[in-house]
Amino acid sequence: MITYRYRKVMVITPRLRLLCVEDDDFAAAALADTVAGTEFDLIRCASVADGLRLGAGQPFDVIIFDRMLPDGDGTQAVAQLRALGITTPVLILSALERSTHRVEGLDAGADDYIGKPYDTAELIARVRALHRRHGIASHSAVLIHGQFECHLKARTAFRVGRHIALSPKEFALFTYLMENAGEVVTRDMLLRDVWKLNFDPTTNVVDVNISRLRRKLEDGFPTPALETVWGSGYRLTDGT
């Protein structure tokens, strides 16, 4: 077994085991395509029974569960895994994606829930976030990413040591971007996680709020703070 270590200069990403419980071959193939070229090794099975057997019997970093499986509902399988004491982060990926379904999944013990069709960048970002959060016991008081600092208790933001005055909602948005620093954050993620809106408003609220924050973060600095990833979302840069 090779042990990987993070280094400041060269980052070697360790391989991560991802279990996917999905009965639809096409959807499973699409998922395999999505994670191809990332740090994830995908192991697939197609039933609740196999999902439980593998999920409980082998170590995985993240489990992705479908819901409408031939031998049952994925949410029940998640509840069974949790009852068995398996704490592996679980993301439910289902065509059932209304708020009641979402609540059912999270109540059963899933850590995240994504509806189909999904945005590939969002899926990867969320799986990574789940894995990252699972490793950290509690939130730290200060988040640091490149030139940016986010002091959670004091609710203040800094760029290269300079204080940036943010309104409470701008600070919430900034915190979320910092938590997902370096990853693409999609519109759906912002709507759902920052503003608790489980749908896409027909107007440009996301763009307007993002551009306001961007203006404050970039005001007086020569380099961009936020980059728009065309067709999928936004990413906080390290500011350099």
Add this chain to the structure above:
Amino acid sequence: MTFGWRRSVFGALALRAAVVALLAVVVLRGVTLAALDHAQAAALARAVDTDLVGLADIYASGGRSELLDRLADRDALSGTDGRINAYRVEDAGGARLYGRLAPIGTVTASAGRQVTLAGTHGWQRATQLGADARLAVAHADPAARALRERLARNFLFVGIAIVMIVSALAAVAALRLRARIVAVSGGLAAASPVAVAGDEIDLLAARSQEVLERQRALTDAYRRMADTIAHEIRTPLSHLDTRLRGFAEVTSDAERQAIAVAARADVRAVITMLASLLDIATSEAHAGSAEGLVRLDLSALTAEVLDVYSASLEEAGLRLTSEIERAVTIDGDPAQLRRLLSNLLDNVVRYVSAGNNVKLTVASGPRITVADTGPGLPKSVKARLFERFSAGAGGHGLGLALVRAIVVRHGWTISVSSDAKGTCFIIEASP
């Protein structure tokens, strides 16, 4: 529907009413007759005493022979007032000197006794007049006895009549109530109602329970159906989306990529529309039911949504004011209420031109208003405003249909007033 009287709670009540009426009549009859008997006996005893005193006076003044003469006179007149009087005068040895009463025997002071005179109950009293005579006087009042018997008979007839009337009225009332309850239960019952043990109330309770269970089964069936539809439509759409994404990745032609991106946007729009339609249907299915609603602070929730929209409203050139009463607490579905407010604000951003004012208020009740100073709604739009697919420019025209469904789901009403000076949506609790 067969439902026996033996198990009827109203039948039992009617029977009890009849028994109570019967008891009341019997007791009343007994009390009345006892009082009458007492009064009649007292009157008779008084008459006997008066007679005895009068005759004793005659004896004292005129002696035995005078007494016997007077008694003969009295007997000659006897019977004219309907009363029967009888006497006996004896000598010291107990030999009969006058009268038809039985031998007096021992005379004790102030003692009287019951006798029978010509078949009628009467009262007799005797006294020692002197050494050579003792006198017994007996009275009977056949008219009074007849009155008593008539009264007793009348009580019987009236009593029977009262008991019958009470029974009849109670039976009619019981029948009516029973018919109504059985009708209500029948209306609630499934096509093949299960027999119920117990009375009408049990029947009603059982039928209500059946209705609730059917309702629950129906809601579950609806939910499964909606889930299946969503799943079966979304799955091929996700495949389509994946294929389009793959296509966009493999082609290097910018024009083809743009087409693929536009096609993916269309796929998303269909999915959004499907979700909205299912949301509307779900809200309508749950209309007025408290199931799934939680206690929440509407003021805080509104402030949060407004926070998200304030920048958009500003960029759209609209001046926003809000009056949100503190801590308006309601039972609601938070996700749906955010949707409701967002849809109304989306509409404002999209349709109200720059330079206008927008005012949002939340008050207890609850009462939510969203008012703008825009040009107002055309009549044709206003008439079909809350209907599905009644789109203005852009959108599927499901936004306000969903708003109304959410309002109805919470048991509220929505109305809109619109003229050249502006438009105002008012959401409030049903009166």
